[in-house]
Amino acid sequence: MDGPRILLIEDDLAIVQAIGFALRGVAEVDHIPGPDDLPDTFPFERYAAVLLDMNFRPEQREGRAGLDAIGQLRAADPTLAIVMLTVFGGVAIAVEALKRGACDFLLKPWRNDRLVAATRAAIDLTSRQRAGAAMSLDAIERHAIERAIERAEGNISRAAAALGITRPALYRRIEKHGL
Missing domain, CATH: 3.40.50.2300 (Response regulator)
Structure with missing residues (x-):
């Protein structure tokens, strides 16, 4: 086996x-x-x-x-x-x-x-x-962001709130990860 x-x-x-x-x-x-x-x-x-x-x-x-x-x-x-x-x-x-x-x-x-x-x-x-x-820290962060955005049905404000960060911080991370 x-x-x-x-x-x-x-x-x-x-x-x-x-x-x-x-x-x-x-x-x-x-x-x-x-x-x-x-x-x-x-x-x-x-x-x-x-x-x-x-x-x-x-x-x-x-x-x-x-x-x-x-x-x-x-x-x-x-x-x-x-x-x-x-x-x-x-x-x-x-x-x-x-x-x-x-x-x-x-x-x-x-x-x-x-x-x-x-x-x-x-x-x-x-x-x-x-x-x-x-998984690298970047991969974990990217995955968490993708899941939060998916759960928030694309609503960045709700995704940011779910992640415990501000909208501008989430936009920076989205840009960083090419999402």
Whole structure:
């Protein structure tokens, strides 16, 4: 399969096999047993998403290792979407994971349709974030101006107000971008 690749960070081999089976035809799954197994020079750019367990030893239940790994992953590649996985979950831990930068949170055991949907959404989010990161500031500004004018149906005053700038400032930017 030449589709997207996801990185699964999970210590339980039965879970690794189940996720690989559930995502067959959706994404290629590469696996490492824990965040400590990530080498210093890891090719994050080859992955479209990460599925990250919260705990990496049987006695762990508080999710600290997974929460800390979110920061490590976000520092390495802030465009990479992260979906958290855990048996021991609650609203507080899910909220904390989302605050730290995860895009979704799934409880084990999961429903395969929910796992597939969350993985596809994460792959799409990574793609959008990487496209946005690759855009230059001028390209972003041009795109925002085009959208504002389109939404205002060509009314420059309304477009300027929507952008939070004056009409003369918008006219200057329109000229600058050749719109």
